Amino acid sequence: MKALLKGGRVIDPSKGIDGHRDVAIEEGIVTQIDRDLVVPDETQVIEVPSSCVICPGFIDPHVHLREPGQEHKETVATGSAAAVVGGFTAVACMPNTNPINDNAGVTEFILKKASEADLARVYPIGAVSIGSNGEQLAEIAELKSAGCVAISDDGRPVATALLMRRAQEYANMFGMAVIDHCEVHSLSGDGVVNEGHQAALAGLHGIPSAAEEIMVERDVTLAGVTGAAVHIAHLSSAGSLRAVASGKERKIRVTCEVTPHHFTLTDESVASYDTNFKMKPPLQESEDQQALIQGLKDGTVDMIATDHAPHHHDEKSMEFDRAPFGIVGLETAVSLTLDRLVHTGVIGLSRLVELMAANPARVLGVVGGTIEVGAPADLTILAPDLSVTVRASAFRSKSKNTPFDGWKLHGGVAGTIVGGRSVFINGDVSGMDTFKVLRRDG
Amino acid sequence: MSDRFDSEVRSVRETGAINRDSSLEGGRRLRSRHLLSISDLSVDEIFLILDTAEAMKEVGGRAIKKVPTLRGRTVANLFFEPSTRTRMSFEIAEKRLSADTLGITVATSSIVKGETLTDTVLNLEAIAPDMIVLRHWASGAGHLLSRVCKSGIINAGDGMHEHPTQALLDAFTIREHKGCIAGLKVAIIGDLAHSRVMRSNVLLLKKLGAEVCLCGPSTLMPSGVEAFGVASTTSVDEAVRDADVIMLLRIQLERMQGGFVPSLREYFKLFGMTSKRLSLAKPEVIVMHPGPLNRGVEITSEVADGPHSVILEQVANGVAVRMAALYLVAGASENS
Amino acid sequence: MDGDRMVKTLLRTSHEIVERNRGLDGLALIGIRTRGVPIAARLAHYVQEITGSLIPMGALDITLYRDDLMRQTVAPQPVVRRTEIPFSIDDRQILLVDDVLYTGRTIRSALDALIDLGRPRAIQLVVLVDRGHRELPIRADYVGKNIPTSLDESVQVRLMEIDGMDEVTVERGDSS
Numbered sequence: 001m002k003a004l005l006k007g008g009r010v011i012d013p014s015k016g017i018d019g020h021r022d023v024a025i026e027e028g029i030v031t032q033i034d035r036d037l038v039v040p041d042e043t044q045v046i047e048v049p050s051s052c053v054i055c056p057g058f059i060d061p062h063v064h065l066r067e068p069g070q071e072h073k074e075t076v077a078t079g080s081a082a083a084v085v086g087g088f089t090a091v092a093c094m095p096n097t098n099p100i101n102d103n104a105g106v107t108e109f110i111l112k113k114a115s116e117a118d119l120a121r122v123y124p125i126g127a128v129s130i131g132s133n134g135e136q137l138a139e140i141a142e143l144k145s146a147g148c149v150a151i152s153d154d155g156r157p158v159a160t161a162l163l164m165r166r167a168q169e170y171a172n173m174f175g176m177a178v179i180d181h182c183e184v185h186s187l188s189g190d191g192v193v194n195e196g197h198q199a200a201l202a203g204l205h206g207i208p209s210a211a212e213e214i215m216v217e218r219d220v221t222l223a224g225v226t227g228a229a230v231h232i233a234h235l236s237s238a239g240s241l242r243a244v245a246s247g248k249e250r251k252i253r254v255t256c257e258v259t260p261h262h263f264t265l266t267d268e269s270v271a272s273y274d275t276n277f278k279m280k281p282p283l284q285e286s287e288d289q290q291a292l293i294q295g296l297k298d299g300t301v302d303m304i305a306t307d308h309a310p311h312h313h314d315e316k317s318m319e320f321d322r323a324p325f326g327i328v329g330l331e332t333a334v335s336l337t338l339d340r341l342v343h344t345g346v347i348g349l350s351r352l353v354e355l356m357a358a359n360p361a362r363v364l365g366v367v368g369g370t371i372e373v374g375a376p377a378d379l380t381i382l383a384p385d386l387s388v389t390v391r392a393s394a395f396r397s398k399s400k401n402t403p404f405d406g407w408k409l410h411g412g413v414a415g416t417i418v419g420g421r422s423v424f425i426n427g428d429v430s431g432m433d434t435f436k437v438l439r440r441d442g
Numbered sequence: 443m444s445d446r447f448d449s450e451v452r453s454v455r456e457t458g459a460i461n462r463d464s465s466l467e468g469g470r471r472l473r474s475r476h477l478l479s480i481s482d483l484s485v486d487e488i489f490l491i492l493d494t495a496e497a498m499k500e501v502g503g504r505a506i507k508k509v510p511t512l513r514g515r516t517v518a519n520l521f522f523e524p525s526t527r528t529r530m531s532f533e534i535a536e537k538r539l540s541a542d543t544l545g546i547t548v549a550t551s552s553i554v555k556g557e558t559l560t561d562t563v564l565n566l567e568a569i570a571p572d573m574i575v576l577r578h579w580a581s582g583a584g585h586l587l588s589r590v591c592k593s594g595i596i597n598a599g600d601g602m603h604e605h606p607t608q609a610l611l612d613a614f615t616i617r618e619h620k621g622c623i624a625g626l627k628v629a630i631i632g633d634l635a636h637s638r639v640m641r642s643n644v645l646l647l648k649k650l651g652a653e654v655c656l657c658g659p660s661t662l663m664p665s666g667v668e669a670f671g672v673a674s675t676t677s678v679d680e681a682v683r684d685a686d687v688i689m690l691l692r693i694q695l696e697r698m699q700g701g702f703v704p705s706l707r708e709y710f711k712l713f714g715m716t717s718k719r720l721s722l723a724k725p726e727v728i729v730m731h732p733g734p735l736n737r738g739v740e741i742t743s744e745v746a747d748g749p750h751s752v753i754l755e756q757v758a759n760g761v762a763v764r765m766a767a768l769y770l771v772a773g774a775s776e777n778s
Numbered sequence: 779m780d781g782d783r784m785v786k787t788l789l790r791t792s793h794e795i796v797e798r799n800r801g802l803d804g805l806a807l808i809g810i811r812t813r814g815v816p817i818a819a820r821l822a823h824y825v826q827e828i829t830g831s832l833i834p835m836g837a838l839d840i841t842l843y844r845d846d847l848m849r850q851t852v853a854p855q856p857v858v859r860r861t862e863i864p865f866s867i868d869d870r871q872i873l874l875v876d877d878v879l880y881t882g883r884t885i886r887s888a889l890d891a892l893i894d895l896g897r898p899r900a901i902q903l904v905v906l907v908d909r910g911h912r913e914l915p916i917r918a919d920y921v922g923k924n925i926p927t928s929l930d931e932s933v934q935v936r937l938m939e940i941d942g943m944d945e946v947t948v949e950r951g952d953s954s
Contacts, residue, residue, distance in 0.1 A: 273582030
């Protein structure tokens with residue numbers, strides 16, 4: 001089918017575009033982007049509502065889809081559904097499933113489930129070590145050819161400096177980054193919140209920020225030695241940010257991501273003992289939060305990732321010490337980013353697109369991040385002035401473990417288009433009905 | 443006119459008693475239907491509990507140590523951690539108020555997983571206890587419970603977080619000896635990092651205007667200790683100098699296994715309360731300990747059994763304070 | 779009743795007590811908190827002036843024995859004060875003292891409390907005011923003044939020791 005998105009404001013920083021453009025799509029591929037395009041024959045014309053902004057499809061580089069093995073929390077299908085509602089056209093999923101994604105079989109299984117769901121694109125991240133047990137390298141070449149886009153032992157850190165070095169050297173051959181969950185276990189111990197005043201008052205075991213910072217320094221130094229690409233997952237503290245900045249200054253190939261909960265919340269939240277404030281790395285103090293926000297602005301932080309970690313209600317309804325770490329994030333990320341970063345003037349929409357589309361695409365080496373003639377039409381339609389009330393009970397994700405339930409936010413997702421097909425249309429945004437015509441032919 | 447009851451009369455005036463033709467005099471109530479932490483209590487509420495405990499103490503002095511106040515009420519003592527003295531204390535307090543007590547010990551821990559806390563309590567709700575006295579190994583367990591459960595909850599110790607009735611009975615004991623708590627110098631010595639007794643006491647003493655000094659080895663000093671806003675030192679002599687009250691906390695064997703102190707012997711050398719160290723304090727100093735004692739570790743027998751020690755009084759006062767807590771929480775629960 | 783009247787009334791009551799109890803042996807006054815206490819104190823004082831003998835005095839807090847304790851949903855929870863009876867009540871003739879006798883429930887609580895404290899030989903009741911409307915079979919042995927009231931009125935007793943003045947007034951409006 002042929003379609004023309006008419007009159008919308010398009011933001012594509014990779015091409016230096018921020019203004020009104022028409023976008024022509026044919027058979028799911030972008031064919032033209034320009035002002036005042038002539039309408040070809042048999043084209044469905046879609047009037048883009050003036051309240052909407054068209055961006056390259058957002059890519060979340062860090063989610064947990066829980067399938068295979070923990071389907072009670074989430075499946076590839078429900079996770080992809082949550083992703084598109086959240087405005088994401090693609091997600092990269094971590095290998096800490098059961099069994100671990102350390103071989104082609106599991107990778108192919110995940111890809112199969114994703115194509116059955118036929119919603120967001122799913123890019124599996126393979127394990128660094130077999131079973132993610134930190135001993136022996138996984139068969140990374142096999143993982144790459146099966147479809148993995150990066151490697152990580154997320155959930156755990158890459159266990160030793162030697163393993164990290166070997167992983168970097170090896171993965172570099174295939175142009176893949178090593179993504180590290182930086183946590184020195186001997187320091188974090190049985191900690192459940194950030195070590196500091198709040199932990200002292202609440203009587204909870206603390207995790208010192210140093211547990212993250214030390215490993216970030218390790219990984220950056222090694223990347224300097226190997227010349228490979230290392231990506232720091234869910235970076236949370238000012239100290240870690242300094243290490244990344246210093247690495248970048250020395251032209252080391254280090255990148256990092258920050259989650260919306262880390263730039264929105266601080267460890268003051270733990271006073272309520274609500275386990276929806278329990279995650280790793282833990283919420284930090286406000287100085288760290290401020291440093292992260294500054295980093296998002298000045299480029300030290302490369303991308304926003306959700307670390308979407310679904311957990312069943314029963315598992316989270318436990319004593320704070322016992323409850324599992326993690327919260328969902330796919331369906332709140334865009335609204336939080338618009339509300340807390342864009343509307344407060346910290347960043348503009350162009351920078352938002354860099355953080356949520358361009359940079360993730362580049363670091364993961366996947367298609368997207370820009371609206372390219374000849375490339376699949378993956379688009380995120382934003383409604384920056386939409387009033388959104390977060391309603392966990394309405395989440396498409398199987399799990400509702402979010403600290404943001406009931407929050408009123410300024411800004412949301414109007415629609416999500418994957419391969420020229422509308423996979424999500426927000427009924428609360430007037431004028432979006434017209435996008436319904438975008439469907440697969442046949 | 444007899445002047446023996448002057449102080450009572452004056453106190454009625456001071457509380458702004460309203461003229462009524464019943465004996466209902468300017469009543470006060472706890473604001474929350476749970477007693478979970480000192481941090482939630484106002485100074486007013488703390489005094490309410492202490493004043494009520496004074497009246498309750500008298501009941502313990504009678505031949506018939508019973509009043510019908512909580513007759514027909516059921517109190518469940520739900521203990522997820524072993525405890526003899528706190529349990530005993532609550533049980534006696536409940537029986538003195540004529541309540542029906544239900545003692546439940548649950549053998550789970552962070553390692554041994556059994557029925558969840560939530561499920562245990564929901565099962566308990568079938569018997570509808572009016573109040574639950576909860577001791578648990580996880581900080582914040584009481585908060586979790588208060589979200590799922592209809593009964594009034596009294597925190598008898600949650601993980602490392604708080605032990606409010608202990609701090610209240612400590613304050614009660616101090617008041618009996620020193621009259622007023624404001625301005626007193628109180629030294630708290632021992633394993634501060636893991637102590638819920640420390641947290642509750644620091645919060646309470648600070649609210650009442652005492653000058654608190656925390657003392658212990660650096661490895662057992664809670665990180666983020668500045669959050670409490672009190673002085674801290676690793677020198678026991680400095681902490682004890684001119685102290686009016688010395689509170690000693692128990693050192694547990696596990697602390698050595700965790701690498702916090704090299705040996706109990708060394709701990710005793712540096713921090714143990716001996717008569718010699720005690721002489722640095724004010725002459726009328728009182729020595730307190732929540733129990734059970736490790737003689738020869740945090741305290742010598744000489745001091746524990748000596749004239750400055752009020753350790754056994756603490757135990758007796760514990761019953762009165764817990765009676766007050768039960769009475770007031772029962773009244774607060776009824777209100778909501 | 780004004781201050782003057784109150785003094786006269788209590789004096790008269792003290793005389794009555796002396797007359798009806800030949801020999802003050804084993805007599806003791808126990809005031810019910812809060813306003814029963816200063817009244818009991820005054821009676822003890824007047825009896826001493828009349829006879830030269832000092833009758834032992836105590837204060838009884840009946841809060842823990844009330845039958846309406848946990849049923850109030852609006853009023854504040856009553857404050858519990860100390861009971862102070864520095865003598866054994868076994869075998870004594872106890873004169874229970876209160877300011878106003880109304881439904882009789884306070885007195886019932888006081889009787890329960892006394893019985894837990896010992897075994898008196900006998901208990902008599904002294905009240906400053908009887909306002910009627912008994913809900914239990916309780917009667918006073920010595921009444922300062924009978925003041926019939928309606929249910930929507932309340933009797934307010936103010937005493938110098940507590941309120942700074944002596945008076946008894948009847949006011950519109952239910953106090954409970």
